Amino acid sequence: MSDSFDTSLPPFDRLTPDQQHRLIDSLDVAYYRHGETLIEAGSACDQLFIIIKGSVEESSADGKEVFAHYTTDDMFDVRAQLEAHCRHRYRALEDTLCHLLPRDVFQDLYHHNSQFAAYFATSLARRQQLLEEAQRQQNLAEFILTKVDDDNIQPCLILPRHCSLQTATEQLQQQRSDAALVEAGDGQPYGIITRTNLLHAVMLEGYPHDAPVGQVATSPVISVNKGDYLFNAMLAMTRHKVKRVSVVDGDKLAGMLDLTQVLSLFSTHSHVLTLRIARASTIEELALAAGSQTRLVETLFNNGIHTRFVMELIATVNEQIIEKAFQLVVPQALHNHCCLIVMGSEGRGEQILKTDQDNALILADGVDWPGLAEVMETLTHTLHQLGYPLCPGKVMVNNPKWVKTKSEWLHTLKDYAFEGNEETMMDLAILADSHAVAGNRELLAPVKHRLHELMAEQELLLATFTRPALRFSVPLSLFGKLKANKDGLDIKQGGVFPIVHGIRALALENGIEANNTFLRIEQLEARKVLEPSTASNLSEALKLFIKLRLRQQLDQQAGGMQQHLKIEPLSRAERDLLRHSLHVVKKFKEWLGYHYQIRD
Incomplete structure (x- = not known):
C-alpha cells in the first residue's frame, strides 16, 4: 500500500473513490539501479510502472532505436497491459524508484471506468478534453458554458407593425418589459423596439402618439440559437454592440436574452469594457479602457473559459480599440477613403494578449491626402500608447511600404508572386492574414481576391511559400x-x-x-x-x-x-x-x- 500516491493527477482523478482506494491498496514500490532493465522486449509485463523519481528509456529490442524518455510521474507500458507482450525494452537511465500497479487491477479499472480508459486513447483531442474537464471542475466557470435554454430565455412581446407608439408603450408597461419585437411583414425578419426608442421618437423626433411602431423599430435583430452557449450570446452582443438578442429554435422564435441577464451571470463585464471603448472621446480615455483588457483575459482564463472563446472575445475587443484609435486620429472626411487592416495573429483572430503591431493601409485610388505620413506616424504612436508594441520588422502604417492605394497593392501582389522568392513570399504570408478593422472595409476585398487568385494551385510558388x-x-x-x-x-x-x-x-x-x-x-x-x-x-x-x-x-x-x-x-x-x-x-x-x- 502507498499513502503517498496522488490520485488527483489525471487519469487517476477519473476513478471513483472506491476505485482510487483499491488502486492505492494495490500499489507496490520498486527500486531499479542505473542501467537495469525494467521490461525486456517480447516479455509479458505484469504491472504498470509509474515513476516516483528517476528516468527510464524506451528503445527497440537491440537498443539501436530510442522511442521515448520517461521521468517523474510518467507511466509505462500501458499498451503491454492490454496486449500479451511488451513490444519494446525499458531501461533505467539513472537510479529510479517506481510505483507498480498489478496488471489485473489496471485492466479491471480500465474496463469498468470509461473515462479512465478514454485517457489512454491515442486521440490528442480526447486527452486534451479530459484534462480540460478536470481543470474546469476546480473553478467557477461552468456557468459560462451553460446552454441557452428555457431556464434563461425571457418570454418575448411581439407587436404588429401598425400598432401605435402609445399602445406599444402601454403594452411594454403592462408586461414590465424594456423591449419588444415588431413584426415586419412580407417574410422579412423582425424589428425591435425599446422604451428608449419610444421616448426618443416622441420627445426628440416629434412622432405623434398614434404613429405606427414599425416606423421606429430597428432591424435586423441579432439572433442566437437555442442550445448554443450562453457565452456565445455574450459574444454576439459584444461584436454587434447591442444589448438584446432574440433566441430562435429552428424556424421558430423562442424568446429573448438581454444584457442584464447575461451580466448577472458573467461577472467579467466584457460588455462594459466595450461600452467604455465606444464612449471614449480622447486617447487618454481609450487608454484607460484598454488597460483593463489584461485583467479581463486573466479572469476568463483563470475561470477555465475555453481558449478559443477567449480568443474570439479578445479579438473583438482589440478590433474595437484599434477602430476607435483610427476614428480619433484619422480625419473624419477621410474615413471612407481608406481602410486600416491588421495582420498576423490579430488578423487571424488568434491574439489574446497584445503583441507587436502588424498593420497596413489601403487608400482609395485618386485620394489626395497631403498629411498622410504625419497622420500614420501619429496612429502608430497612439497604438503604442494603447499597449501594442512597435513591430521590429516595421510592418506598420508609419512605414510607406505598407501604405498604398488599392491599385498599387494589386500591382505589388503581382510583383511579389512574379519574383517568387522567400522574402516576397513572407510578405504575401503577412497579407494573407489581413483583416479590415476601420475605414472603408470594402477596399480590402479586391486585394484579398487578387492574392488568392495569384496563389491558388501554384505548386512552385506554394512550395517556396511553405x-x-x-x-x-x-x-x-x-x-x-x-x-x-x-x-x-x-x-x-x-x-x-x-x-x-x-x-x-x-x-x-x-x-x-x-x-x-x-x-x-x-x-x-x-x-x-x-x-x-x-x-x-x-x-x-x-x-x-x-x-x-x-x-x-x-x-x-x-x-x-x-x-x-x-x-x-x-x-x-x-x-x-x-x-x-x-x-x-x-x-x-x-x-x-x-x-x-x-x-x-
Missing part, C-alpha cells in the same frame, strides 16, 4: 523527449509557426478565404485535404500551445506573448500532452514536405 514552416526544428530530442534550453522550450518557432504557416499555405492552395487557423483547418477537413484525425490533432495542438504560453505569460505579468515555454511548472499530464502535440507537429511537417515536394 518552406519556412519546415525551417525550424520541433523541440524534441532524438529520443522523443522535450528539448529546452536555459530560456525554455521555443514553442513559437517549433510548434505554433509550423501549424499556422502550413495551414495558411494549404488554405491559399485551396481557395479558402477564412483567416483564422482553426476555421481554415475545419474547411480543409471538409474539403478532404486533411484527414479528420489530423485536423483534430492539429487544432488541439495549437490550442494547447496558445493556452500554455498564455498561462505562463499571465503568471509572469510580462509584456507580449512569451516565445519560450518553461517546462518545470507543467504537470505530468501537461508535459505528456505537450510531447504528444509536438509529435503531431513533426508528423504534419513531414506531410507538408511530401505534399509540396520540398527537399532540403
Whole structure:
C-alpha cells in the first residue's frame, strides 16, 4: 500500500473513490539501479510502472532505436497491459524508484471506468478534453458554458407593425418589459423596439402618439440559437454592440436574452469594457479602457473559459480599440477613403494578449491626402500608447511600404508572386492574414481576391511559400523527449509557426478565404485535404500551445506573448500532452514536405 500516491493527477482523478482506494491498496514500490532493465522486449509485463523519481528509456529490442524518455510521474507500458507482450525494452537511465500497479487491477479499472480508459486513447483531442474537464471542475466557470435554454430565455412581446407608439408603450408597461419585437411583414425578419426608442421618437423626433411602431423599430435583430452557449450570446452582443438578442429554435422564435441577464451571470463585464471603448472621446480615455483588457483575459482564463472563446472575445475587443484609435486620429472626411487592416495573429483572430503591431493601409485610388505620413506616424504612436508594441520588422502604417492605394497593392501582389522568392513570399504570408478593422472595409476585398487568385494551385510558388514552416526544428530530442534550453522550450518557432504557416499555405492552395487557423483547418477537413484525425490533432495542438504560453505569460505579468515555454511548472499530464502535440507537429511537417515536394 502507498499513502503517498496522488490520485488527483489525471487519469487517476477519473476513478471513483472506491476505485482510487483499491488502486492505492494495490500499489507496490520498486527500486531499479542505473542501467537495469525494467521490461525486456517480447516479455509479458505484469504491472504498470509509474515513476516516483528517476528516468527510464524506451528503445527497440537491440537498443539501436530510442522511442521515448520517461521521468517523474510518467507511466509505462500501458499498451503491454492490454496486449500479451511488451513490444519494446525499458531501461533505467539513472537510479529510479517506481510505483507498480498489478496488471489485473489496471485492466479491471480500465474496463469498468470509461473515462479512465478514454485517457489512454491515442486521440490528442480526447486527452486534451479530459484534462480540460478536470481543470474546469476546480473553478467557477461552468456557468459560462451553460446552454441557452428555457431556464434563461425571457418570454418575448411581439407587436404588429401598425400598432401605435402609445399602445406599444402601454403594452411594454403592462408586461414590465424594456423591449419588444415588431413584426415586419412580407417574410422579412423582425424589428425591435425599446422604451428608449419610444421616448426618443416622441420627445426628440416629434412622432405623434398614434404613429405606427414599425416606423421606429430597428432591424435586423441579432439572433442566437437555442442550445448554443450562453457565452456565445455574450459574444454576439459584444461584436454587434447591442444589448438584446432574440433566441430562435429552428424556424421558430423562442424568446429573448438581454444584457442584464447575461451580466448577472458573467461577472467579467466584457460588455462594459466595450461600452467604455465606444464612449471614449480622447486617447487618454481609450487608454484607460484598454488597460483593463489584461485583467479581463486573466479572469476568463483563470475561470477555465475555453481558449478559443477567449480568443474570439479578445479579438473583438482589440478590433474595437484599434477602430476607435483610427476614428480619433484619422480625419473624419477621410474615413471612407481608406481602410486600416491588421495582420498576423490579430488578423487571424488568434491574439489574446497584445503583441507587436502588424498593420497596413489601403487608400482609395485618386485620394489626395497631403498629411498622410504625419497622420500614420501619429496612429502608430497612439497604438503604442494603447499597449501594442512597435513591430521590429516595421510592418506598420508609419512605414510607406505598407501604405498604398488599392491599385498599387494589386500591382505589388503581382510583383511579389512574379519574383517568387522567400522574402516576397513572407510578405504575401503577412497579407494573407489581413483583416479590415476601420475605414472603408470594402477596399480590402479586391486585394484579398487578387492574392488568392495569384496563389491558388501554384505548386512552385506554394512550395517556396511553405518552406519556412519546415525551417525550424520541433523541440524534441532524438529520443522523443522535450528539448529546452536555459530560456525554455521555443514553442513559437517549433510548434505554433509550423501549424499556422502550413495551414495558411494549404488554405491559399485551396481557395479558402477564412483567416483564422482553426476555421481554415475545419474547411480543409471538409474539403478532404486533411484527414479528420489530423485536423483534430492539429487544432488541439495549437490550442494547447496558445493556452500554455498564455498561462505562463499571465503568471509572469510580462509584456507580449512569451516565445519560450518553461517546462518545470507543467504537470505530468501537461508535459505528456505537450510531447504528444509536438509529435503531431513533426508528423504534419513531414506531410507538408511530401505534399509540396520540398527537399532540403
